[in-house]
Amino acid sequence: METESGERTLMVFRQVRLKNLKHYVIMFIVLIIAGYLQFFRPSFLPAYDLLGKWDVYYLLEILLVFIALLSLLIAEIKRIRQEYLVTNLRIIDSYGILKKTTTVMMANQVERVYSTQGLLQRLLRFGDVVVDTGEDQVTLEGVHDPKKVEGVITQAMASRLPSRR
DSSP states (O other): OBOTTOOBEEEEEEOOGGGGHHHHHHHHHHHHHHHHHHHOOOTTSOOOEEETTEEHHHHHHHHHHHHHHHHHHHHHHHHHTEEEEEESSEEEEEEOSSSOEEEEEEGGGOOEEEEEOOHHHHHHTEEEEEEEOSSOEEEEEEEESHHHHHHHHHHHHHHHSOOOO
16 A cells, blocks of 8 residues: 555554463463363362352352453453554554554664564564664564564665665
């Protein structure tokens, strides 16, 4: 898509879900515990009849399922609230759902771009891309294939450089 000013969108992306892996792991473990309580009644928890047919096991299972859903909701909100946009003129980092904060870097002001990945991030193919103008620095966190993103930003930088003759 190209605008009147000649700006083309090169890439739009969000953080990968693996960036919030801890929330998904919590959800999975809590659901396993809730399933265990549903099918096996451990003897260390007394089966008190608190509210008629609702015993402690059912209340605990409901609480655990609520915690699992809350963990899933937190992970998805963290992912949805962050959006990155790379055009041939700008790199835009938007953050927030109700209150949006946007950081814009002009491609011709970018001095260097580099990516960082830990061992687990390399295995799972995601990482961070750092865009530096000399004055400001923006980190695009948890992006899929950071080398590709780095290449697209470098290409946008190169296309905006003044030609030398």
